[in-house]
Amino acid sequence: MNPLRSQAATALTLILSLFVLGTAIFGARDALVQRSLFLGLVILVALLRYPLFKGSRWWGLGVVIDVALGLMATASCMWVTLNANTIMNSLPTAGTLEIGMTIVLVVTVLELSRRAIGLIFPAMVAVGLAYALLGQYIPGPLGHRGFDVYFITETLLLSDIGLWGSLLGVAATIIAIFSLFGAFLLHSGGGATFMDLALRVSGRSTGGAAKIATIASGLFGMVSGSAVGNVATTGAFTIPLMKRLGYPAALAGAVEAVASTGGQLAPPIMGAAAFIMAEIIGTDYLSIAAAAVLPAALFYWGVFATVHVTAQEEHLGHVPDDQIPKWKSILRVDRLASIVLSISGLTIGILQGMSLQTAAFYGIAGAVAGMFVAAVAQRLQSSSDEKESATENHPSILKPILRQARTALDEGATGLIIVGILLAGAQILVSMINLTGVGVTLSSMIVGDGNAPVLVIGLVVALVCMVMGMGIPTTAAYVLVAATLAPALIKIGVSPIAAHMFVFYYATLSVITPPVCVGVFVAAGLAGERWVAVARRAVMLGAVTYVIPFLFLLYPNMLSPGFSMGYFEAALSGAVFVASFAYLFGGARISRWRFVDIIVWLAIAIVATIPSEAGLVLSASGLIAMIWFRHRRRPSALQSAA
Structure with a gap:
């Protein structure tokens, strides 16, 4: 990027950040x-x-095209800004000008989506627009009466259910400020502290390096909400570490890809899905975040246990002591101040009943306060000149804080760009789905006469979700499947939150599911291994995640946190199920015949899914007995375990 373009981008990024704040x-x-x-x-x-x-060599032409798109698209947005009252109060009809502005905005959004994430997503949006225009020529149940360009323009540009719909509204408010909150938390020192905590907690245990990747990726992912970005960030450290300690390259890449995917399933941000899900269902954000806690815990428990068993079976080592930071170096005021104060600010804002945007701003203010506390603590620790005045100290303390804040503002807003463009494109697609009624049609085709078992319908929905989500970032993938497939589950009696969480999980899993597994591609590049080999190990490591959503259908209480017996039974059954899957796919041996091992672990997992106290007791007893028997046969496992 040339200096002038870079300076302009930085200035506009700052303006965008200030707009969000x-x-x-x-x-x-x-x-x-x-x-x-x-x-x-x-x-x-x-x-x-x-x-x-x-x-x-065509960069000059590119500049001309970009300038033209920028001027026309910005002018179109400003026209809507200036005419907002007229649009909402008088229901204007579309003319040539409005059609031209709609075309400019749609083309710009799709082209920027193509540049940012590739061709698949904008192609799907284009197909949705073509479907709305040409529906009368499509035979069979998927055909519809078709809509002309004037009606589509009125929907997209001259209403709040088209391009300016609720998805873009969530992006422009809640997601925007939480993107900045995550950037401030990570760049105020939280990122390095997360990594050191992961090293300290699990570095010495069996499979320590892989567990570091699991914990660190989870901590990063809970804040960043981007699986691919998570792989690139934490994987740059964890994958080389695992390879140095003798881990196969395919396993190292797979661990990072799977662990990073889980970050999007864990509150508070969930790849922005928590906020979008709350908007679609019509509930509050805290209900979505609370419902996601147990499934996310089961996911990471499954990955962690699978890594542990795999490390035992493949005799993988732990991290050397000289590479593990001491608690004293982690639990310092300057290391923890930003994390504690930012999370405290966010929590206080929420508990005080403030809006999520305001609470997130309090979290950012806490992170900035943490920067000051950390800077002062470092100065007090390192300064040896007691005569140095406070006035002389001030500039040297303030400069790094301003540098950190500028980096956080820049990176937070830069990450928001992709989310904003994707949700603008997703909003176009969803408005066409709602306009044509294809979502209802697909739901009816999947459900049929309603006599099929819930698990069978769930299996069909899961497969379609993974196919529709391939090659698309999680946020956009969730919006797509929520509009087309969640209604099928709701139609057969599944609660809205369970239906949406179900499709969200499978849309997310497309990140590690071949053939278009973007997270695996990035991890394979960092590991220096063929993506096919990494994908095979990733599917095995994340196998339990492909089944966890079905627990939402079997145990509805799993998504209703509280001190009820139903929630406790769902949690315990889920834990037993996940553990048995971890031993199954980790290759745990309890006999000389592999097929016997598979049957035993699979039987325990199946019994754990039976919603009854008898099934829970039987499966838990069987799991405990088999683990005890395995350790009796392998005494060394107990000695090397964490």
Whole structure:
């Protein structure tokens, strides 16, 4: 990126960040005003961050095209901003100008999506638009009466159910501020502390390096919400560490890919899905986050246990003592201040009943306060000149804090660009799905006459979700399957939150599911291994996750946290099920015949899914007995276990 473009991108990124912070402090503007201003800023920054024909001899033409798109798209957004009251109060009809602005915005959003994440997602949006326009020519149940370009323009541009719908609204408010919150938490020292905590907690145990990847990726993912970005960030450290300690390259890449995927399933951000799910279902964010706690815990318990068993069976070592930080170096004021104060600020804001945007701003303020505390603590620890005045100290303390804050603002807003563009594209697609009724049609086709067992319908929905989510970032994938497939489960009596959590899990798993497994591709590159080998190990490591969503159907209480017996039974059954799967796919041996081992572990897992006290007692007893028997046969396992 040339200096002028870089400076312009940085300036616009700062403006976008200030716009987001202002929204969190003073509240959002009217819906169309807030969303059109947000999209206009996102488009401008995205055009600068992802230039057309970058590095090629056609870069000059790319500049001309980008300038034209930027001017026309921004002008279209500003037109909506200035005419928001007229659009909402008078229901205007579309003319040539409105059609032109709609085409510009749609083309710009799809082109920026292509530059940021590839061709698959914008192609799907384009197919959705074509389907709305040409439905009358499609035979069979998927055909519809078709809509002309004027009606589609009125839907997309001149209403709040098209391009300016609720998905873009969530992106412009809650997701935006939480993106900045995550960046401030990580860049205020939280990222390094997370990694050191993972090293300290699990480094000495069996399979320590893989467990480090699991814990660190979970901690990073809970904040960042991006599986691919998570792989690239933590994998740059964990994958080489695992390979140095003798882990096969395929296993090292697989552990990182699976662990990073789980970050999107864990509260508080869940790849932005928690906020979108709350908006779609019509409930509050805290209900979604609370419901996701137990499934996320089961996911990481499954990965952690599978890694442990695999390490025992393959005799993988732990991290050397000289590479493990001491508790004294981690539990220092300067290391923990930002994490404690930022999370405290967020929690206090939520408990005080403030909006999520305001609570997240309190979290950011806590992170900044933590930077000051850390800087002062470091100065007091390292300073040897007691005569140095506070005035002389101030500049040297303030500069690194400003540098950290600037980096956090820049990276937080840069990450928001992709989310904003994707949700704008997803909003176009969802509006076409709702307009044509194809979601209802697909649901009816899947459910049929309603006589099929719930688990059979769930299996069909799961397979379709994974196919539809391949090659698409989790946020956009969830929006797509939520609009088309969640209604099928709701139609047969599954609760809305269980249905949406079900499809969300399978849309997320497309990140590690061949053939289009983006997270695996990144991990394979870092591991220097063929992606097919990494994908095979990733599917085995994450095997339990492919089944956990079915527990939502068998144990509805799993998503209803509280001190009820139903929730306790769901948690215990899930833990037994996950543990038995971990021993199965970790290759745990209890006999000389592998097929016997498979039958035993599989039987325990199946019994654990029976919603009854007898099934729970039987499966738990069987699991405990088999683990005891295995350790009796392998005494060394107890000595090397964590």
